[in-house]
Amino acid sequence: MLAVTCAAWLALLLGDAMTRGPGGHAGGGVAGSARATAPGVTTAGHGSMHAVTVHASDTSTITLTGFLSGWVLMVVAMMAPLLIPALRHVHARSLPRRRSWAMGVLTLGYVGTWVAAGLVLLMLAVGVSAMADRAGGALLVGVVVAVSWQASPLRQRFLTRRRALPPLAAFGRRAYLGALRFGLTHGAWCVGSCWAVMLLLLVVPARHVPLMVIVSLWLWGEELERPAGSGWGLRVPVGPLRIAGERALTGRGR
C-alpha cells in the first residue's frame, strides 16, 4: 500500500511539474486534451496524471474521462493509507485462497464510492465556481465549508463509524459480496468524513499539490488519533505525525 501511495504521489508531482512547464498552467489541472463539457470548469496541462481542480478564472474545459482519471489518482494518493485497516481485516478474515480477490473487490467498492462522490463534488465545485465571480471567492467558500465540516460533530460520527470492521462471509459468492459491501460502506463513511476537504481541493486556484500534501497529512494523522468526543472542535492531529516523523528519522519502527 505504501508503494501504491508513493507511486500515485510521484505521478501527481510529475503531472504538476509538467503543467508548470511551457504551455502549462500553474494551478494544477485535470488530464487530457480539454474538451467542452462544462463551461467555467477548468483544467490545466496536457499530460494524463494530474490532480484535478475547478475554478472560474480559467476558460478551458475538461472531459469526463480526464476528470475521473485525475480524480482517481488523487483518491489513491490521499486515501490509500486510510484503507489499510479494512484491507488487513479482509485479509485476516478470509480463507487464504480468497484473500487476494476479496481485497480486490473491497478496493473496487471503495474506489467506486469515491468515483461517484467525485462526480457529485465536481458538480458542487462547478456550482461554487459559477456563483463566485472570482477564483478567490470560490476558494473562500471552499475554506469556510471545509473548516466548518472538519469541526462538526457530524463529521466525527463519520470518522468513528469508519472504524467498524464487520463480519464477513467466508464461502461462495457471499464472500465477495460481503467484501464489496464492506468496500462500499467503508467508502461511504470515508467520503462523509473527507468530502469537504476534497471539495476545497477542487476549487483551489493555485498551489494545488502542496495543499493536497497538507490535507493528506491531516487525514493520515487523524487515522492514528483516537476518536474525539461528539462536540464541535477542530483537532489538529499533530501528535501522531510528530511521533511518526521522529521514528522515521531515528529508524525506530513499532
Place this chain on the structure above:
Amino acid sequence: MDFVRRNVWELGGPWADEVLWYARGVAAMQARPLAEPTSWRFYAAMHGFNAARWQELGYLGPGEQPPSQALVDQFWRQCQHGSWYFLPWHRGYVLALEANIRAVVLAAGGPSDWALPYWDYLGPGQAALPPAFASPDWPDGVGDNPLFVEHRYGPDGDGNVFVETDLLTLTALGDPDFTGVSSGGSPGFGGVDTGFSHGGSPHGALETQPHDSVHTDIGGRKAQPPNTQGVMSRPSSAGLDPIFWLHHANIDRLWAAWKASDTTHTDPVQPAWLLGPASIGQRPFCAPMPDGSTWIYTPGELTDLDALDYAYEDITPPVAAEPAQRRLDRLGIDVAARERMPVPEDTNVELVGANDEPVPLRDSEVRSHVRLESRRRRRVTESLVPRAADARDQGPVPDRVFINLENVRGTGDATAFSVYVGLGDDEDAESHPERLAGRIAPFGVSQASDPDGEEGGQGLTFVLEITDIVEELTMEGSFDVERLPVRLVPQRPVNEEDELNIGRISIFRQGR
C-alpha cells in the same frame, strides 16, 4: 518489601485491619465531591463514565458540578481493554488508588504499610463475596458501610453474590506468549498490540477468563424488572464498586504468577509497549495522587514488583504444566520441537472455516455449525497426528486452533454463556466438559456496540483456544468433517431487548 497484598479471605476475620482501614479510606474518598480528582467517583470515572448509567444507578445527581473539561480529557475514560496495555494500565490504576487510600489511613493514624487485599475467588471456599462487602453495616452495626453496593446482583440476579468457579478456568496461565494477534489466532496472555484502547477487542486470555467472568458474576443483572445491570457488569460503572479493586489486585497477582511460573513467560520488550501509548502520540496513562500531583506512568515502569515496593503473599502458579508441553508429550513429539512452536504472528494465522449467518443469543442453547475448508482442515489434522517412536523429531509442529466469536453486539454485558465444540446432536453439553471451549462474559459489549463509540459499533470479538478439543476430535476422526458443530449454552437468562448476537463464528489455525 514495604507493602504486601494479602488474601482477603485469610486475614483472620471479615473485618480484619486491612479491610477496616480500606473501608475508612473508601468512605473518605466517597465523601469528596465528584469534581475533586482524588474523590471516589472521579477515580471510578477514570475507568469509565456514562452519565445516563451513573444516574440510573444513583451515582450522579441532577445538575451536579462536574470536573473541568481539561481534567475530564486528561483523566477520565482511560481503562484499557482488548489491548496489551490491559494489565499494566490496571496495575498503575490500582497502585494509584492504593496510594490515595493509604494517605487517608496514615492521616487517621493507621499503619504506614497498609496495602490493598486481593480476592482469590478460586481459593478453596473463597468464591463468595467477602462478608465485609456483603453487609450494609459497619462491624458496629451502623448501616452506611462504604464497601456495600446495592446494585450487586450476582450470577442469578437475586443478590446472592459469588463467582461461579465451576465454570472458571485459569488456562490463561498456560499461555506461552504475552502478546497475541487480532487476526484470529492467540490473543496472548496479556492482549494484542494496540494503541490506546478504551474498549477494544479481542480480550487477552487473562482478560477473557477469569477477569470478564468475575465482573459479570458479581454485577449480574437484577432478576426482577427493571432488570438493572449491576455496577460491576459494565466498564463505565465498574470502578464505583469497592470490590473492583480487590478483583483487579487478584488479576494483577495472576500476571505476577504467570511470570513466575516459567522463565519463558516474559513481558513485551517493544518500545510501544514499554513506553505506552504516549510514545505513539496518544494519551498518556495518568492518575491523581494524594499530594495533588499527577502521576504519569508507562508499562515499562511497572513490570518489576520489587522496584515498586510491593509483593503478593502468594503467587504460587496454580497450573501444573503448559498445555503446549503436554500436547507434545501426548503426540510423542521431540521436546526440541517446542523451540519451533509457532508464536502468534499475523503471518502464521489462517482462517479454517466459518459459519454462514449471524447467531442470535437466546435463553435456551443455540446450535450452529462452522463450515471447514478441506485444505486448511487437513493441515490442522496432519500437524496433530501422533508420531511413531522413530519419527519423534519429524513432521510439522502441532498447530494451535482457536474459535472466534466475532462482532458480538448488543447490550447484555451481564450475560454469560459457554461455548462447546464438536458435540453430537444428541449429546448433552453438561455431560461433556471435555468439549467446553470456554466461557464468554461480554463485559464491555454495550459500549463496543454503540455506533458512535470509539469502535464504530463493531462489537467485541472473543477468542478461545480449542487445540485440545480439536486434537481429541482428530483422534476420533470427528474433525475431518465439512461442518463442525458449535453449541452456545447461556448461563443466565438473555433478555430479548439486549439484542445480543454473534456476527460470525469462525475457526483459525496458528501454525507454520
